[in-house]
Amino acid sequence: MSIKLGEVPYKDRVQTGIEDDFMRQAVSSAQGRFRNGRLTQAAELGNWEDWRELGSEIRTHTLQNLDYYLQQLSDNVARRGGHVFFAETAEEANQYVKNIIKKKQAKKVVKAKSMVTEEIGLNKALEEVGAEVVESDLGEWILQLDEDPPSHIVTPALHKNRQQIRETFAKKKGYTGSDTPEEMAAFAREQLRQDFLAADVGVTGCNFAIAESGAVTLVTNEGNAEMVTSLPDTVISVMGMERIVPTWEEMEVLVGLLTRAAVGQKLTSYITAITGARLEGEIDGPEEFHLVVVDNGRSKILGTEFQSALHCIRCAACINACPVYRHIGGHAYNSIYPGPIGAVITPLLEGYDDHKELPYASTLCAACTEACPVKIPLHEHLIRHRQIIVEQEKKAPTAEKLMMKGFAKWSSSPGIYNLSAKMAKPALGPWTKDGMIENGPGPLKDWTDARDFYAPQGQSFRAWFKQRQKDGETS
Amino acid sequence: MKVSLFSTCLSDILFADVAKNTLEILERVGCEVDYPMEQTCCGQPAYNSGYLQEAKQSMKQMMKAFKHSEYVVGPSGSCVGMLKEYPKIFADDPEWAEEAKRFAAKCYEITEFLVDVMGVTDVGSTFKGKVTFHSSCHMKRILGVKEQPKMLLRNVKGVELVDLPMEEDCCGFGGTFSVKNPVISQEMVSEKSRHVAETEAEYLVGADMGCLMNIGGRMRREGKNVKVVHITEILNTH
Numbered sequence A: 001m002s003i004k005l006g007e008v009p010y011k012d013r014v015q016t017g018i019e020d021d022f023m024r025q026a027v028s029s030a031q032g033r034f035r036n037g038r039l040t041q042a043a044e045l046g047n048w049e050d051w052r053e054l055g056s057e058i059r060t061h062t063l064q065n066l067d068y069y070l071q072q073l074s075d076n077v078a079r080r081g082g083h084v085f086f087a088e089t090a091e092e093a094n095q096y097v098k099n100i101i102k103k104k105q106a107k108k109v110v111k112a113k114s115m116v117t118e119e120i121g122l123n124k125a126l127e128e129v130g131a132e133v134v135e136s137d138l139g140e141w142i143l144q145l146d147e148d149p150p151s152h153i154v155t156p157a158l159h160k161n162r163q164q165i166r167e168t169f170a171k172k173k174g175y176t177g178s179d180t181p182e183e184m185a186a187f188a189r190e191q192l193r194q195d196f197l198a199a200d201v202g203v204t205g206c207n208f209a210i211a212e213s214g215a216v217t218l219v220t221n222e223g224n225a226e227m228v229t230s231l232p233d234t235v236i237s238v239m240g241m242e243r244i245v246p247t248w249e250e251m252e253v254l255v256g257l258l259t260r261a262a263v264g265q266k267l268t269s270y271i272t273a274i275t276g277a278r279l280e281g282e283i284d285g286p287e288e289f290h291l292v293v294v295d296n297g298r299s300k301i302l303g304t305e306f307q308s309a310l311h312c313i314r315c316a317a318c319i320n321a322c323p324v325y326r327h328i329g330g331h332a333y334n335s336i337y338p339g340p341i342g343a344v345i346t347p348l349l350e351g352y353d354d355h356k357e358l359p360y361a362s363t364l365c366a367a368c369t370e371a372c373p374v375k376i377p378l379h380e381h382l383i384r385h386r387q388i389i390v391e392q393e394k395k396a397p398t399a400e401k402l403m404m405k406g407f408a409k410w411s412s413s414p415g416i417y418n419l420s421a422k423m424a425k426p427a428l429g430p431w432t433k434d435g436m437i438e439n440g441p442g443p444l445k446d447w448t449d450a451r452d453f454y455a456p457q458g459q460s461f462r463a464w465f466k467q468r469q470k471d472g473e474t475s
Numbered sequence B: 001m002k003v004s005l006f007s008t009c010l011s012d013i014l015f016a017d018v019a020k021n022t023l024e025i026l027e028r029v030g031c032e033v034d035y036p037m038e039q040t041c042c043g044q045p046a047y048n049s050g051y052l053q054e055a056k057q058s059m060k061q062m063m064k065a066f067k068h069s070e071y072v073v074g075p076s077g078s079c080v081g082m083l084k085e086y087p088k089i090f091a092d093d094p095e096w097a098e099e100a101k102r103f104a105a106k107c108y109e110i111t112e113f114l115v116d117v118m119g120v121t122d123v124g125s126t127f128k129g130k131v132t133f134h135s136s137c138h139m140k141r142i143l144g145v146k147e148q149p150k151m152l153l154r155n156v157k158g159v160e161l162v163d164l165p166m167e168e169d170c171c172g173f174g175g176t177f178s179v180k181n182p183v184i185s186q187e188m189v190s191e192k193s194r195h196v197a198e199t200e201a202e203y204l205v206g207a208d209m210g211c212l213m214n215i216g217g218r219m220r221r222e223g224k225n226v227k228v229v230h231i232t233e234i235l236n237t238h
């Protein structure tokens, strides 16, 4: 897989999402749960806005000094016996991991949940060299069995309900149990245990790499990352180059924000830290540890007005708060990064050609911006994208351009504006019945397809006001 | 106190009563109100669609129109929210940057102005009925005005205010979003309409005609009998 999921056009994707009642039900109830969780946690903490501010400052500082911290991280990983590879592109990253797999003659690779490996399409690359790749996060495992892409960055199988998961297990793994979460999870654990024991290589993502100590930390609720990093002899962590913090102290702040914002937990069940390879005299840790730092378009964002998009800690609070996402689901975005953050970063990483609709898939209600624990102005970034699409990419429809030219003329010339205020009522007269328009002409049609339009009530306010002043003068 | 009324183009042209009510409330609390005729639109339709140059033309027109005003007060959190963004938009424009700052600093949404500037939480009005309140996105998130309209509503004699489920959710209007993404917009407004119906309120009250004409238009299409009113109508009924 890569960032883009497929070739289905935007309109069809939206339609498919809207018609999928199961998915919408699942998404809507999960959103409600996560959202309430976040709000409860924020209220309990008391000074949530101060924490957000602190989170934002940490991310801003780190990204402004990214070179420095990456160098520090790299030195410290090497000091602890690990190998660091900076990959400029997805291909370079995949090639590096493939080389390790080949050298190790690895047959089986177990993975902990990682968005960046989805982004670069690592699984497919590894299968090309004959390795069997097993996802060990429950959600990812379900999707892998079903050959379905993730629809959410924290709970990737959010769009599936229990019955659908049961069916997948039955079809692909001969499961015969019930559809209770406990029984299905126990089944998955049983199946995955075999894979953990047989795996030659473990692959993880990275929530926060600690520059000062060279540790890679993973935040999970299932503890599967523990297994992925402790059982295989070789462990490879893949991280987006922005997934870094200066010290453990900042990490603690960000993990607190992450788990609260993501699912409304004070703390996650597991935080796994990989502190390099097993050095002489140490009793645990992998024999070999590799850290792959992926750029894949990120450095292009640095120094631009979009830089704060790299502050993202992948908590999905913006996705959980988004009403557009609720109705169309994750797949409609056609990106492994869906929702508001997806609409912001997908065009940045992969260009506008395939993703030009995403910045418009928002009412700019700013629920995302309000939810974001590190205060990324997501809706403002969406407007910025629109400006680029209009002014630089020249991808806006001609009719819209003409309308906006007209708008500018109208709103900057009081004379023309006055005239339109006077003419609006008579002009709409033929379509008006009982003060309403049910079947509007021209640009009103898209509106009246779904709802009635209010015709002007009477004379314009300004006409009334002029009259009032006149009456006042004469009386 | 001298106040210039910013009617918003929507209320000026389609919903004149909203602007009239705003004017009368302001006068009732003791303001001397004028209406600069050179005002047009805040520029939001162009700005939010990515047409920065076009938007700036209307924004400059607005700054000119209200140049000599002490306070600019309007009945829309969304439009006033747009005015408040001018300093950011003109930050790099040496000719307009200062004016944009001066201008934004004197702009207020009507309920915000009543409560925060005039110190009025009871305008002495009476309105009988069960009402529910939709808080508009831009008003609460961009302008940061959340409690003021409800404070005022609670003090209206005769009003029974009931909570709207998922009040914080967008109604799906989003300006050009409603016509660019009509399918999603329709789902959103239908959901909002369902929530309004659940409250069994007779009136849906809001502080932004954009949202209200979206929700109201949808509910009318669905044959629902809820009356949609701008908050100024309630505050100006005796």
Ligand code: SF4
Pocket (backbone or CB within 6 Å): A261, A311, A312, A313, A314, A315, A316, A317, A318, A319, A341, A368, A371, A372, A373, A374, A375, A376, A378
């Ligand atoms: S943009 Fe903010 S809210 Fe959305 S996933 Fe990233 S950190 Fe979380």
